Amino acid sequence: MNHGRWKLYTFLGLGLAFLYLPVLLLIIYSFNESRLVTVWTGFSTQWYRELMQNRQLLEAAWLSVRIAATNATFAVILGTLAANALVRHGRFRGRTGFQLLLTAPLVMPEVITGLSLLLLFVTLEDLVGWPNGRGFTTITIAHITFSMAYVAVVVRSRLSQMDRSLEEAAMDLGARPLRVYLSITLPLIAPALLAGWLLAFTLSLDDLVISSFVAGPGSTTLPMVVYSSVRMGVSPQINALASIVVLIVAVAVCIAGFSLRQRSAGANSPPRA
Amino acid sequence: MANSVERRNLEPWQDPRAMPYVRIDHVTKKFNDIYAVDDVTLDIYQGEFFSLLGSSGCGKSTLLRLMAGLERPTAGRIYIDGMDVTDMPAYSRPVNMMFQSYALFPHMTVEQNVEFGLKQDRLSRQERAERVSDMLTLLQIGELRKRKPDQLSGGQRQRVALARTLAKHPKLLLLDEPLGALDKRLRESAQFELVNLQERIGITFVTVTHDQEEAMTMSTRIAVMDAGRILQVDTPTAIYEYPEYRFVADFIGLVNLFEGRVVENEGDQVVIESTVGRRLRLRDLRPHAIGAPVTVAIRPEKLSICETYQEDGVNQIKGVVEDIAYLGDVSIYRVRVSPAMLVEMTLTNVQPRTEQVLTWGQEVAMEWSPTSGVVLTE
Structure with missing residues (x-):
């Protein structure tokens, strides 16, 4: 192995370590026996068992999953419609504005998105009585607004x-x-x-900032529970929970990436001359 | 094949009583401010193998898409089998089109691709199955029925695309560069196959091509297009031997173009003084004004080596061989006859190349007969 290549691999290793070592440590320590997160005393799965009995955490997790799934479904429907309009309808009036509005959530600071949505919901409730209080519905709507852009x-x-x-061939063959x-x-x-569905799902699942703004009493999502309990001192249960979330996210990202790559060859027929 | 010879000899466009099968009536198509098709009028008859020929961007593909209903004309009407289809959407027209990219649905098998159009017609399952197997047999692709398009070779894809368009028994089949995606060897055999297929099923074919050789081999008639207009519609022989326009003469095959002025009308012949200083005499029935500027087009294979060259000889020209393109069966000699003009002469290689008479730098005189060129006024 020559010198340059050796250097390349060293930097690659350092980069990967920087990104993934903390996650790896977190997973390792989720199997720690000790109550102290930072001291390793032996292998155990007790924190996973305790996690399964923690109603507050589990309820928050279930709420988050429900929000994430609903959000992903609506985001896919709306996002696909938006993409269709942009790709298939040529230069319609207001196209540039539409495009800007659609990409705004990608670059907008979450605090601003969260705050403005909160103001919107409060005003709406005053004016038309909907949404009645904040909770599942408001969090889902807030999540849809940014994940449909992705x-x-x-x-x-x-x-x-x-x-x-x-499509022209299909139409030529008699399909309306x-x-x-x-x-x-x-x-x-x-x-x-x-891929879009999975992306929207994971974006929603780990959103903390926007959810905090538009959540109401009794609608605490998983990241909110984790965040507040970490402030009280980290319980190894959180490690266990985080490990499970990492696993789910990793699987989802892999499926999304794989399904995008797969058959992409099929969509690229030779171009028209 | 006796049958096909008969059909080929029928020339419905010569018959004033024949009804055109496809009538394109003053059709114009504008994209923004650009005329893609500019006031085209064209009649195509039943059973024809009609080619639209032109360089890319001449509007031939747009004209085809207008017939398919994938574009709406800006002005003019289109009739197919006596029916005005101008306002009929693509999915209701009795016309099918084979796309240049073949446009096979990548998520369906060969069988499902062929069946797609039949499903849209709500045919019964049994009828669909029969038609699909008929088509697969006709195009000899039965063993591919369960394959997906990305598991097929270029030639196989072309057959599947054909089967898919023919399955609906269209009144008119449109083919956009049908052989464009095939390699050269395959293309030659596919040309003959396509012609045989068309003669067997008797459907009217309209193809678009930029390959003049392809158009010559396959077509009953050719329409040469340039800049959205049709210049000349004729049989391959007439297009080649009697082009009406400089563009047509130049576009189809090799041609030598002599600029000149009319000197004399002599019965059925016209005498022209060319800019390279030689007199040309050609058969032409039209009376020409003396002094009118004309162009004479003479094909390279109509030239031969002249043994009796005279300084004031008519239909003779002399020059120096500058280039020889050896093509195996023939050689093309490029002869410098004046500082500004090269004349191309094609000679059949009767002798092996090593024994050829002409070589680089050699002076050669060439001649041609009055019937082997045409006088172009436009």
């Missing part, structure tokens, strides 16, 4: 890569526009939809 980006790139003549969309377009962008 979905739109993913679906948009897939849509613009797709060979238009596939709705049928073309259902039996040609949707199956071909399905990997992007799945």
